[in-house]
Amino acid sequence: MTPFTPKLTEAGLNPNVSVDCVIFGFDGERLKVLLIDRDQVISAKGDEKIYALPGNLIKEDENLDEAAERVLFELTGLEDIFLEQFGSFGDPKRLTKEHDSQWLKQIRAHPEARVITVAYYSLIRADQYELHASGFAKDAIWHDIEELPPLGFDHSEIIESALKELKFKSKYQPIGFELLPEKFTLGQLQKLYEAILNIELDKRNFRRKILKMSFLTPLKEKQIGVPHKPARYYTFDRDKYQSYKSQDFYFTL
């Protein structure tokens, strides 16, 4: 990896607008978020590292969606990820915490500039992508959404907002395709919904409802090696799944 020379790369960047990406993953049990290690240790007791969302200033000649895509790639190596804008954050003091402005002095040509950030989120199958941290990201790591490390800037707020959006969306659109592996069991799908909505669902009712939508294709294959009755695997029928997305839909239970 070539050493990062931040300020030299600032040409063409707009000093006042950034994008941040909240990338959600699911490990079969819990929801995860992708964070970058910005390689800074809080001086207070504990010596905890500070993490951040992958994000950076936009370029003058790209639109917001392009910026989000580029920045995500530059910091984490993730490519071809469908990102959806969900909100913008512009408190004048959002960058003024001591350790944040210290950090900005290292990487920005105009570390004092006011920055409004446009936030994006995405759902991905963590296992389908390789992470390659680069740029000012020392590392890119999945973190459990329920127990996040200390975060820079207003990134806690941004993640909270993204999660709210996700909960909301998952109630009127099918979710799962984006987060689950190619083949999965109904139990995993139910766990995913339970993790997102943070509630318990009735197994029989859940299955009936989700199967009736008929975007799930049962496979002949079953789990092997599990210490209980092996579950059948399913795949998503992409076309039906997508057409369901555009339909009206409301998830109860």
Next chain:
Amino acid sequence: MTPFTPKLTEAGLNPNVSVDCVIFGFDGERLKVLLIDRDQVISAKGDEKIYALPGNLIKEDENLDEAAERVLFELTGLEDIFLEQFGSFGDPKRLTKEHDSQWLKQIRAHPEARVITVAYYSLIRADQYELHASGFAKDAIWHDIEELPPLGFDHSEIIESALKELKFKSKYQPIGFELLPEKFTLGQLQKLYEAILNIELDKRNFRRKILKMSFLTPLKEKQIGVPHKPARYYTFDRDKYQSYKSQDFYFTL
């Protein structure tokens, strides 16, 4: 009205970030949007005026919500309006149409600057507010959403996006309180839903459904002077209405 001296007022403005407000109203029949007359005539055949959403650059010391509130007030006189952010627009070419950049040269200290705009929307009772155009707004006028005049910048796109958001929101949250006069008939409420969703609803089913939610209080008062059976007036029970908003809800029919 004092003459507008734009460039002198630019102190403290961030050159790269603006807010725009999509204010919806309802006249009992049709959905309306509030536009400002930017007092510029397209030179091409027709001599049509160009309109725009109320919007302007943000100040360095205010957050986005505050900026939206201030800008709306400065241009239209509207105050104490609940504004909700719904998206940001940042195409690098969004200000580059000829008549738009001409206009910007008149009002901006940095007319060439790239501007990302954060868009807000609101629903208001048109009859409850007086409009006072000022600043670079020569006038502020309600326009029928279905037949909009030529709009500057990407404001058509922004309005379309706001409308989509409104349609969407109205399906899972009660809407009406914000747009209807203090007392209103069930017919008006139904017309509002029909105008927003752009569909026809069954009168009996609509009434049953909306009354069951029990945030409507029937009044003794009825319409007078109408050439048909006078309808009963209702008011919203604000508390119940608000608590319904936070609940789960899905509007069918």
Next chain:
DNA sequence: GAATTAAAGTGTAAAATTAACACTTAGGCC
């Protein structure tokens, strides 16, 4: 190899909601 453990898988009945549908009423207008 019998017993244990763990999650998979499966059905029904009661209650609630949705969808479709038409006539009577009240008031102004001519």
Next chain:
DNA sequence: GGCCTAAGTGTTAATTTTACACTTTAATTC
């Protein structure tokens, strides 16, 4: 007095939702 217009009102069938418990299958343990 007759006409016009929108208000107001109920029923039935179909669908959806909710609540709820036992059997099956495979691995693990002893």
